[in-house]
Amino acid sequence: IGDFMLWLEETGSTQNILKEFSFPYGTVVVANRQWEGRGRFGRKWHSEEGGLYFSFLLRAEDFKELLPLPLVVGYGVLLQIERKGFKPMLKWVNDVYVSGKKVCGVLVERSKEKVVVGVGINLNQKEFPSDLMATSLYMLRNEVFEKKDFLLETLEILDRVLEEFKNFGFEKFRPAIRQRLMFLGEEVVVYSQEPVVGIFEDIDQEGSLLLRTAQGLLKFNAGKVSLRGS
Ligand code: ATP
Ligand code: BTN
Structure with missing residues (x-):
């Protein structure tokens, strides 16, 4: 993924760009802000300046199973956040948490052969509305993360993880994911x-x-x- 990339200053939702227009599989669309960022069930995804918001396009027939995709993508993002020295956990089925607060959400939407995967990562935001149990990597460590570098590193991990998922299925990830599951046994x-x-x-x-x-x-x-x- 990411051979072809579109970086927008602002858009409604990066999901919609990939759903409404025809792009090659693997295309990544990034936006600095979204005015209609969304989560599952049409919930609103807070998408102010500072966060990393991107979507990429996969082909359904490349995968034997699609149900575990949110978990697998979330796991890829978790590995990237771990690499930066944090201790993230996966909240089944599509979120990454650090210190009990949400730092990333994954949204998978499908129309026919197109699978559009959206990832929102709270990178450099300085605050959130108080009703959100959200935090950013900046708020956790007082460090600003270079958005482009963070994106490219994340895409590299996602590429590897998705290739393994394609070839070996979810079973390959189960032990590693289980180790990082929030609320397991509770x-x-x-x-x-x-x-x-x-x-x-x-x-x-x-x-x-x-x-x-x-x-x-x-x-x-x-x-x-x-x-x-x-
Ligand atoms: P949760 O358990 O956190 O509600 P969910 O998976 O059940 O998550 P989703 O639809 O996946 O629900 O996530 C959307 C929710 O995430 C929103 O309703 C809001 O509470 C929260 N949210 C919105 N924007 C952000 C953000 N930038 N960072 C963290 N959380 C956010
Ligand atoms: C969730 O937790 O429900 C998933 C949130 C997914 C947010 C990302 S940001 C990039 C992409 N565009 C959207 O409108 N949503 C996803």
């Missing part, structure tokens, strides 16, 4: 149609969450569910 609430409380027991070979409840072991795939600590 009581959590899974919000699907209705909230379900249980112990976050494990993730399976498809990246689905296994929840130990009074009714037995329940499985949630990465579809329309959110996870909270309890």
Whole structure:
């Protein structure tokens, strides 16, 4: 990914550029600000100056399984943040946290053969609205990160991780991801149609969450569910 790159000062959402226009697979679109940055379920992604907001285009048929993609991409970003000396954790299924606050979110959207993967990383923001449990790498360490370098390093890792995912599937990542999962072994609430409380027991070979409840072991795939600590 990243052989062809488009860097915009501002746009609605980098996701839309890749969805609405025709670009080669692997194209990366970056924006310094987004006025309609979004997360899952149409939630708003706060996209002020200072953050790193990018999307890239993959081809669905290159992958045997797409459900674990948010986890795998999140893991790639986590490795980059780890390389900078932080101790990030993955919050199933699409977020990276440091010190209990969100620093990155991953959004996967598909239309037919096009898979558009969006990544928002809080890099140099100096503050967030108080209702967001968010922080930036700058706020954590008082250091400014060069956006272009950070992006290129992240893309290099994502390239490698996605190649391995293509060739070997999710199983290859499961042990490493499990080691960095927030709430693993703890009581959590899974919000699907209705909230379900249980112990976050494990993730399976498809990246689905296994929840130990009074009714037995329940499985949630990465579809329309959110996870909270309890
Ligand atoms: P969460 O558990 O954090 O709500 P989720 O995965 O259930 O995450 P998403 O739709 O993936 O929900 O994430 C969008 C949410 O992330 C928004 O509702 C908001 O609370 C939060 N958010 C928005 N912008 C940012 C940002 N720049 N950094 C961190 N968090 C943000
Ligand atoms: C989430 O946590 O729900 C995912 C947030 C994804 C945000 C990124 S920023 C770049 C791309 N463009 C968007 O509008 N969203 C993604």
